[in-house]
Amino acid sequence: MDKMEGSFSVEDMQNVQINIGAVVKEVEEWDQPMGPFPYPSIATLRDWDFKLINRYRVFYSPICDRCTLCTYGPCDLTGDKRGACGIDQAAQQGRIVLLAVLMGCTAHCAHGRHLYHWTLEKFGDLPFKMGDEILVDAPLTRTITGTKPKTLKEFGPVLGYVEEQVAQLLACTHTGQEGNYRDFESKALHAGMLDSLGKEVSDMIQIIAYDMPRGDEDAPLVECGMGTLDKNKAILITYGHNLAGSAEAMFYAEDNKLWDKVDIGGVCCTAIDNTRIGEGLGYPEEIQTKYRMVGTKAKIAGAMGWWRKMVEANVMDCVMVDEQCVYTNALEECQEKKVPLIATNEKIMLGLPDRTNDPVDEIVDDLVNFRMPGVAIIDPIKAGEVGVRTAIAVKPKRADERKKAFITEEEFKKYAESCTYCHSCQFVCPPHIKIGDVVQEAAKGNLEPLSSTYEICVGCRRCEQACPQDIPILSLYAYANQEYIKNQKFKMRAGRGPVKDTEIRRVGAPLVLGTIPGVIAIIGCANYPNGTKECYDIAREFVDRGFIVTTTGCMAMDMSLYTDEDGKTIWEQFPGGFDGRNICNIGSCVSNAHIHGAAIKVATIFAGRNERANYDDIADYILSKVGACGVAWGAMSQKAASIATGFNRLGVPAVVQPHSVMYRRAFLGRTDKKEDWEIIDARDGSRVYCEPAPEHMLYVAESVEECMLMMAKLCFRPSDNSQGRMIKLTHYCDISMKYFGCMPPDWPIYVRHASDLPLKWKEDMMKELESKYGWEIDWKRKAILSGPIRKSDVSFDPTNIERKIRVKK
Amino acid sequence: MDKMEGSFSVEDMQNVQINIGAVVKEVEEWDQPMGPFPYPSIATLRDWDFKLINRYRVFYSPICDRCTLCTYGPCDLTGDKRGACGIDQAAQQGRIVLLAVLMGCTAHCAHGRHLYHWTLEKFGDLPFKMGDEILVDAPLTRTITGTKPKTLKEFGPVLGYVEEQVAQLLACTHTGQEGNYRDFESKALHAGMLDSLGKEVSDMIQIIAYDMPRGDEDAPLVECGMGTLDKNKAILITYGHNLAGSAEAMFYAEDNKLWDKVDIGGVCCTAIDNTRIGEGLGYPEEIQTKYRMVGTKAKIAGAMGWWRKMVEANVMDCVMVDEQCVYTNALEECQEKKVPLIATNEKIMLGLPDRTNDPVDEIVDDLVNFRMPGVAIIDPIKAGEVGVRTAIAVKPKRADERKKAFITEEEFKKYAESCTYCHSCQFVCPPHIKIGDVVQEAAKGNLEPLSSTYEICVGCRRCEQACPQDIPILSLYAYANQEYIKNQKFKMRAGRGPVKDTEIRRVGAPLVLGTIPGVIAIIGCANYPNGTKECYDIAREFVDRGFIVTTTGCMAMDMSLYTDEDGKTIWEQFPGGFDGRNICNIGSCVSNAHIHGAAIKVATIFAGRNERANYDDIADYILSKVGACGVAWGAMSQKAASIATGFNRLGVPAVVQPHSVMYRRAFLGRTDKKEDWEIIDARDGSRVYCEPAPEHMLYVAESVEECMLMMAKLCFRPSDNSQGRMIKLTHYCDISMKYFGCMPPDWPIYVRHASDLPLKWKEDMMKELESKYGWEIDWKRKAILSGPIRKSDVSFDPTNIERKIRVKK
């Protein structure tokens, strides 16, 4: 990061030159002293990382045994072989993990950097004010950099820091640099932390610039689903993560009163962010009149996993893509359906002609007359106008296309009957749908399998590519699900943004003591092992049990597609606060940073810790005391890797779906190693062997049932008081009984005292502790005399950091 | 890049606060107006890139048909298959290329960033002055950013720009971002340009801070080779690229008068930069007394490819590693030989304990007593002291080790005889040494094959890993080459740094007209297809022919290991200027930027073009008029990929060795497509079909003979005058006759006029043109009447850029 030193001249003061020896950020009205680690570099927090990985052993499952990264390669690294450069398999896996985390991290921080430039260009510098209920306003920025931005522009150095560190870290993946897996993992954790920071900056910028909700538990319910797109209007789809162009399309529609002619539907995170755009009421007065926002007028077309289903359903007239998570053959797929496509961001240009500097009329004319399948327009305002105008003008020209939206009955039959039951498709289907069988049934006239597996299909098109009969399987799906598509109309809560300080004040103590059993953060993408419904099931399970449930991104959209007996989506069933039995849609992928933020704020607001430049201390607090667990049940991309890694460095464990073995690395605890679970009592520096709480940091679950059990378990913390531990143990055992038919075998290790025991099984459990585990029980007092790993101690102050010891004993 | 705006407070002026609306870089004494593209972003120079790749078709040779980058994978992309994310094989290859180029680019810019922080910390801000002979002082910085740093600190924003763009580009490799191979390549070219910029900044910083030669054609001759390390002293090896720690070791030896006790030998680029440290005479007076430099006191132990041979030869007592190109099992290899290792840079920490904050005495004591095999010390000064002191103190303790440097005769025999001639080794040897045969001969007592293949072996140790008999093949090599090792003593010219303006003035016209037939830039690493000698052969061939030959990095070191009949190395044979029949060692890998710089300076100094923020114009000039060609004959790493790509964007072609197919991508022209070679005449905008000059941009040669032929050919430029073309054609045909036994079949396409024809074959060639190619010849006037692709036109002003047309016709 630049210290921003040098000699400058000031605009409008042409002949004044100020020569400055060293310019430092002004130290201003912030009562916290600077912590030990402002702007930490690669090695700064390495001690903390090593603490984590000493306990949570780095576990690798290579997906490829070879390396092909330099001209010495390919090298076979299987087993104990080394590459020509000397690298071994573990380090190589660490290297790939670091690369993946950096790819995810840069997706976020590059998004933030784009918004930074764009919002400054469009709105000028705006004060960074999150409102009276959010005074701890950029917790990651404060914790990591030790700074406290007061305007949007002041996030510049934060982004600069992220970028500098990213370059340092990427360099480490070069042949002949880092050579040890532990250091690769420390570097990956660093990158994960940078990822969280980049996300925070990105979301803070857009919250301020687009006047998004600043922690609104009553954020509006918005329309979600393919069925909500009004076929009587032109349908413009905005697809990706960066709302810049999409917002301009909306402003254009608003300014030109075109909402009765066009429906704007978002796909992926742009969808969520579209609906977060406010009314401009949060602006400083002087610009409130200058920029009119639109409020919640866009629709959520759907999550990333629905894209190809939308293509097949032919629900769009024009598409704008921006950045991230855009199927890379979107252009070809749109072209086939005569849907003009506009690329609006430098990151995705798809080989299209760059028309940024051409007149709007010409571009629209070219697109509407299909003279080219798409264009790149890097100016958001122009792109937005072209998008809306093209959608409206092309609609009549697409009448034929719209009519033949679905294949005909004859075509359907012909295709289905051409299946030779060769199984080729089944060798490539990620969720293992028995497509051959499904198609065979279809040929017999039974469409049920096509319906019941519609949501399980992830839309990867591998089956179509493998099919020697060229059967357009996704078209069969669309045909069989026409009614569903038409009626896919649900309500989702718009993204609320950060957690409020007031909310933290309310839940801080219950969380640390365990009486709110945990925060469950459901994040990620659309690559489900067994269908989208499982994300709804997870959410429902935990919100019902009184956990605080938060969600973001595609998960929030996908869980909106299911209703209870009363036809209510989860958003209609439960309130949107950061509290037990609530479910909040925090926002888009970058909003995940607010979950970190909430955890940090428990440490600062509830526990009064200084967060400033004090990352390891805060992470240690969270690891020891804040029962939170992330889950990425459809995790697809490198961003999911960086998000999880960022959670982990901050002491928050995460559970992921089985396809996530592609990430190659996990952090798993060994309960058979007592010494791994030694924790310091901050009161006197004494060492205490603790129960493994949490047991793992990054865990792949095989089934959604295991996922839920593990999440309940990973909410245990050494700081739980007896009531809290009792509640957590109850849920843990209860989920096990419900889905596994028995108690989890390791429940006793979480028992420190009889009052930790779930009331409903207390008697039986005590008997079992005595008979099976040989614990001494005082049956009169219903007390445990010996057996537990450690004794219950209400004032135990667990930490992993030496400098937190208050009095050395 | 941050525009560095905001509110600041000034040190020592605590209560003064300057609120600045917008701070902009001062526009100072620079007569050039700002060009069109300052600080270009991803899409800014895309038009130029597309011009390049329209002519030089992107050619991919996938090394792996699959992608394993996200949880949808692995995906098989063979042929026309697409991944689940929609990507096709071409785009996937482009993506991997972009990743590799970014890895290389960040290796360089992260190096620069480290030096930036470190030199500012150590020396404070220093004026950026390259001396009177170098007024165009940071050509890439000027051309790309449009700025002209006046102090070291002012390179900060340049690095910030590189880092910001790197983050943007890395984001593009995320699943679901860029989807078109052409845009991936445009992005890779952008990354290649950033790489060149990062290198320039790195080298400029170290030139200023360490008072390195500023373009000194008489840079001193330094000792090079394992045999130059004095076994009577302790031998400290400094290995890597970043001299910070190594320099401090030298300063410590100097200050404490320890040169009689310690020899410091460098490996890899640190070796070169060690010898570039000046006497401090280039400093401003006020600091000349403060920092004493050491001058050329270190030795060149060898290039990267010799590392494992050095390990086997046991020529070291202590090793300091810094960053880049360090064999990743250096720690294990050193530990085996009881050589303490000190990691001095965050990028390579090897899992070692971070002892940065421990007292020197304690660290040295631990190392000297082998209590730990190595330590990490991130403070260069402390690392330098520990390195020197450890080397000296450990030497006596290593007496036994030193004695058993080589295996004994019995061991040698035993090992050699244990070979079962199973061929396993031969399946893995990159240069295809028939090791089984070599070992069989050794068993018979014939050591010749071990000697004659010693330099061909790249030291990858794959054979040892594959050998079921566990034969330590590199130890056999060392045993058989003891005498060679002892006598490996040569002279190399220390790195001279940038090309001087005066030199450009001298060679500008001959270069553009072709009468100096070209600049040959020999760069790169130690992964030779057929031994190190070939780099000497290439250099010798071209310097002998009157080309300007420049070299850097490992190539410069490796070519120093050969002598002519008189026992003279190439540095002793030829002078070190930037001129025909000269060979200059520009410096280390980052010094490669000065070769770009020289090409840019031909455009600015000789042709008077404005370089400021004018990248495409300059690149167009170089492509059309500056006959230069890079060669990376031992190219190993991702840096070689980024270097070549950076050359390519600037219009300089490159030839690489056959292992370089691992880079997966080339840029190859099609001479059968006339339309690809249409060039604009800037005089009037007319379009001229030209000869393919240069024909390719990135080319893999199969043998060194083909490499040399291709380099000669790739020096052709449309701007060659008849004499120049005649000279170039002579070399081209002469090399072909010499190594191929015949004329190259395409010589006629380079003939525009009879005076283009080499004198020695003129008659025969004209006959052949007439008889075989049907050209019309006026035998009386010895003139060509028809036949050539275009007619000779001395005032033809070739360009590829519309805006360069002076008068539209």
Add this chain to the structure above:
Amino acid sequence: MAVDTTKNAVPFEMAQIPGPEMAKAYNTAVIGAIVKKAKRPLLVVGAELFEDPVMFDKAIEIGKTGVPIAATAHSIKGFVERGYTDNVTMIGLHPLTNYLRFKDWQGLDGKGQYDVVIFMGIFYKFASAMFSALKNFNRDIKRVSIDRYYHVNADMTFGNLAFDPEKYHEAIDEVIAKLAA
């Protein structure tokens, strides 16, 4: 006649090609013999058994020959429902594999590390990755798949039998017979 379990020896997810070291497909007699010969075998079963519940009965039959069972995911439920939990331990596949890769682990029963692990009924990609972890980081344990898929990262595996449930059942029965013999 015995089922030919050596056919179709291509990865069930076609693109799962890790490198030069790839599993060999064996017939049931060889696989049965290897498991029988094992000193410390461990049968690892996953949640895919629920899709073909008769497989629980077969797993139990294997269990009854003395091979302890690790029930991953929620597969323990199938054993509980059948009243057979004697030598069945509930554990996640991920932590189980993590324990397996350490030479000093003492096993689910505390009696020592295993020498042969046998996978059955586990989500393909997950099983493949766990085999890979052992293949690369603990080569002392023999990796056997008796799942209906060709498992590239195992040492020994069947070819793909996923599309012929009967043959697959038969093959398992043959293995059981061999173990019980």
Add this chain to the structure above:
Amino acid sequence: MAVDTTKNAVPFEMAQIPGPEMAKAYNTAVIGAIVKKAKRPLLVVGAELFEDPVMFDKAIEIGKTGVPIAATAHSIKGFVERGYTDNVTMIGLHPLTNYLRFKDWQGLDGKGQYDVVIFMGIFYKFASAMFSALKNFNRDIKRVSIDRYYHVNADMTFGNLAFDPEKYHEAIDEVIAKLAA
């Protein structure tokens, strides 16, 4: 008896495992027949022939059966020295492969794109990568290797014969015989 050229069908550089699509090793009769049947075959020879000069003579024999030869690297020298340059063209392997991947290229003789390319005597890794380029980007051309290596990215190849020069020579002679027949 014919040489068995189907053995040792593992990549000569062991780690060269690109993915699911890998070459099959064939015997000399099949390979000879495929080349003979080709409408537009092209023999591509490289500089490794210098290491085993008799191979130049064999290449010339193939050339004499009517198969045109592209001499890559400096291998043209071997033909010049033997006075055979009739249908031999000097060209780099890299640009040659680049031309081959375009369907509209008209061949070295301007008469049209080739349908079968046969590689021989080319640096292993380079040849492998060029086969890969064709495998992925022009699947109309059949890729045949008659080099002494198993070539994973070819369509048809020999197994590794690198350590048995005599057998390799014999195999080539068999191919020549088939072509000349």
